[in-house]
Amino acid sequence: MNLDFDRQHIWHPYTSTLEPLPCYPVIGASGVEIELESGEQLTDGMSSWWSAIHGYNHPRLNAAAHQQIERMSHVMFGGLTHEPAISLCESLLSLTPCNLKHVFLADSGSVSVEVALKMALQYWHAKGENRSQFLTLKQGYHGDTFAAMSVTDPDNSMHKIYKGFLPKHLFAKSPSIGFNQDWNEQDSDDFRHQLAQYHSHIAAVILEPIVQGAGGMRIYHPTYLKRVRELCDQYGVLLIIDEIATGFGRTGKMFACEHAGISPDIMCVGKALTGGYMTLAATLTTSEVANTVCSGEAGCFMHGPTFMGNPLACAVASESLAILQNNQWQLQTKNIETWFSEVLPSLEHFETVKETRWLGAIGVVELHHKVNMQVIQQHFVEQGVWIRPFGKLIYMMPPFISQKHHITKLVNAIASALEKPQQTLER
Ligand SMILES: *Cc1c(COP(=O)(O)O)cnc(C)c1O
Numbered sequence: 320m321n322l323d324f325d326r327q328h329i330w331h332p333y334t335s336t337l338e339p340l341p342c343y344p345v346i347g348a349s350g351v352e353i354e355l356e357s358g359e360q361l362t363d364g365m366s367s368w369w370s371a372i373h374g375y376n377h378p379r380l381n382a383a384a385h386q387q388i389e390r391m392s393h394v395m396f397g398g399l400t401h402e403p404a405i406s407l408c409e410s411l412l413s414l415t416p417c418n419l420k421h422v423f424l425a426d427s428g429s430v431s432v433e434v435a436l437k438m439a440l441q442y443w444h445a446k447g448e449n450r451s452q453f454l455t456l457k458q459g460y461h462g463d464t465f466a467a468m469s470v471t472d473p474d475n476s477m478h479k480i481y482k483g484f485l486p487k488h489l490f491a492k493s494p495s496i497g498f499n500q501d502w503n504e505q506d507s508d509d510f511r512h513q514l515a516q517y518h519s520h521i522a523a524v525i526l527e528p529i530v531q532g533a534g535g536m537r538i539y540h541p542t543y544l545k546r547v548r549e550l551c552d553q554y555g556v557l558l559i560i561d562e563i564a565t566g567f568g569r570t571g572k573m574f575a576c577e578h579a580g581i582s583p584d585i586m587c588v589g590k591a592l593t594g595g596y597m598t599l600a601a602t603l604t605t606s607e608v609a610n611t612v613c614s615g616e617a618g619c620f621m622h623g624p625t626f627m628g629n630p631l632a633c634a635v636a637s638e639s640l641a642i643l644q645n646n647q648w649q650l651q652t653k654n655i656e657t658w659f660s661e662v663l664p665s666l667e668h669f670e671t672v673k674e675t676r677w678l679g680a681i682g683v684v685e686l687h688h689k690v691n692m693q694v695i696q697q698h699f700v701e702q703g704v705w706i707r708p709f710g711k712l713i714y715m716m717p718p719f720i721s722q723k724h725h726i727t728k729l730v731n732a733i734a735s736a737l738e739k740p741q742q743t744l745e746r
Contacts, residue, residue, distance in 0.1 A: 320344040320356055340693050343700060348375035351718050351725055353705050361705040364715040364729045369532075369564045371595030373642055374718040380594050383638035387631050396424070396628040403633035410640040411601060414573055416582030421609040423602045423620070424628045428563040428589035429462030431600035432525075434622055435559045435585045436466045439523035442557065442608050445615025450522040451486070454513055454556070458493040459526060460533035461561055470525050472534045489513055489521070493531060494539035498578075498678055507546040514550050523557035523585070528575040529678070532564040536683045536714045538676050544579035551584075557608065563589040563600065567640075568648040569716060571656060571679030584608055594639035599632040651719040655680040658726040659715075666730070669737040671744060673711070680721075684713040684733055688744040695736050695743040702732035 326339045334340065344356040351374050353361045366372055373380065387403060394401065408422040423438075425431040436453065443450040455461075455470040462468070468477055469485040478485060492509035496502060514521065528544055531537040551558040560583035565575035569591065572578055576586075585608060589600030612620050659677035666672050666684055673685045690708045699706045706715060706729060713736075715729055736743045 340696070350374045350376070351721050355700075359700065359703065361700060361703055362725050362728050364704055364706040364717050366591075366716050366718050367595050369569060369590040369716050370593070372567060372569070372591045372648075372719050373594045373639065374720045375595070377594060377642075379638055379642055380596055380635050383634045384596065384631060387634035390630075392631045393626065393629050395625075397623060401628070401630050401633075403630045403637055404628040407633045407637040407640070408601075410637060410644070411588070411603065414640065414644075415586060415588075415603055416574070416576065418582050418605050419586060419603040420606045421604050423604075423622070424633070425589075425600045425602060426624050426626055427462075427598050428587065428600050429464040429467045430624065431563065431587040431589055431602045432461045432467040432470075432561060433464055434602040435525070435561075435587050435604075436470070436523070437622060438585055438602065438604055438608060438612055438620065439557050439559065441612045441615060441617065441620060443522050445611050445613075450520055452488055452517060452520045452522065454489040454491060454510075454517070454521050454524045456493045456510075456526050456531065457490045458531050458534040458537055460531070461525065461527075462563075475534055489517060493535075493537065494543040496540040496543070497676065498529065498538045498540060500540065502540050502542040506540065507543055507550075510543075510547065511550055514554050514556065518554035518556055521554075521556050523559050524551055525559040525561060527561050528565055529570055529578050530565050530575060530681060533709075536676075536681075536685070536712050538678045538681070538683070541579040544576065545581055548579070548581040548583075557584040559583060559585040559587070561587045563587050567591040567643060568652055568719065569679055569681060571649070571652045573643075592639070593632055593636040594642070596635045596639075597629075597632050599629065599636055648719050651721075652679040654723070655682075655717065655719070655721060655726060658723050659730075662727065662730045666734060666737065669734075669740075671737055671740050680716055680719060682715040682726075682730075686711045686713065686744065688740075688746060691743055691745050698736050698743055699732055702728075702735060704729050704732040706732065 346356050347354040351363050353363050423434055425434050453470050458472050461470050491513050496506045560576050562574050566588045585604045587602050593599050656679050659682040663675040666675050671686050673687050676683045689710050713733055
């Protein structure tokens with residue numbers, strides 16, 4: 320592979336053209352293993368950013384893609400429809416909370432968030448109310464496009480650089496009480512106060528349910544989410560739940576909002592939707608929201624991507640949901656959670672470790688110091704695992720098919736990195 324070309328001309332996520340860190344060339348992936356050009360096999364701890372829940376190169380997903388590509392890869396979705404989209408949306412509606420009745424297919428997670436925010440704005444516009452604010456949580460993450468950035472944590476992100484270009488929204492204190500800790504009503508005070516004060520300007524609340532992902536891998540108490548739903552009802556504000564990372568079993572429930580027994584007015588899904596095969600996302604909403612949006616001045620919802628409802632992506636997603644529906648995800652995520660609970664606490668004896676936490680198939684090691692990305696990445700590859708930390712967080716969300724020895728291998732690799740903090744951590 321021409322890695323010099325890659326380094327000189329190709330942008331990777333959040334990287335510099337001046338000092339590009341090395342990328343590892345991959346030639347294949349199968350099950351939970353990623354194969355490097357050098358011949359090394361890496362046990363995957365990332366599911367390629369939450370998405371490859373069934374593992375790589377899955378025979379059923381391959382077959383779905385092959386069958387669909389023989390019929391058609393794509394046709395426009397304006398005025399045309401097809402079986403892959405219909406069967407996918409049927410499955411989606413049967414899995415998600417039952418108040419959700421309408422599906423908008425989008426190209427990526429960030430786009431599904433844009434779509435959700437636009438739905439909320441058009442909803443209030445149709446009702447003749449001028450509401451342009453969103454209330455969200457600090458430490459949240461909703462994507463990299465403009466509207467998604469504007470509701471992503473203001474300190475932890477691009478807000479400084481894009482100041483003046485991003486609309487200013489409201490940020491409540493992020494939940495501080497962990498999933499298994501004792502609930503304390505004060506945790507939702509700031510959220511309650513902001514909603515009480517500004518509700519007449521707020522179109523919707525948007526947040527990640529139970530797990531705040533890219534903004535800090537924080538796992539919070541379900542009662543917080545329950546309070547959010549109650550307060551949104553009390554003040555007549557829409558609730559958008561971003562299940563892009565948490566959806567499709569990752570937290571041990573099909574959707575994380577089930578931990579709190581609540582349902583949103585608008586829900587975003589993405590990442591694992593196609594089992595990690597290709598990009599596809601969706602925004603789901605209630606008949607109330609959809610019909611109000613369409614009763615407004617525009618007479619329709621004003622959005623329609625070129626590749627909306629791509630049949631190839633829909634066919635694979637549909638098969639991925641079929642695998643979920645008839646396989647073992649509950650048992651698998653429960654097992655992974657148990658294995659994390661058996662081994663992660665032992666890492667807390669390293670003085671560099673601030674806390675370990677886990678839920679479902681998510682395991683997190685939070686450090687006091689930032690990792691030295693290049694050194695720790697190379698260390699993990701030498702240990703035969705693929706884990707990609709950011710900042711002070713080393714975290715894992717392995718494919719659901721991972722066995723106990725895979726989890727042990729991942730955690731041992733982290734332990735061995737923590738044994739030489741001089742090299743692997745920054746000071
Ligand atoms: C990844 C993510 C997004 C953005 O999805 P993309 O497909 O990367 O655009 C939005 N919200 C959450 C919670 C995410 O984890």
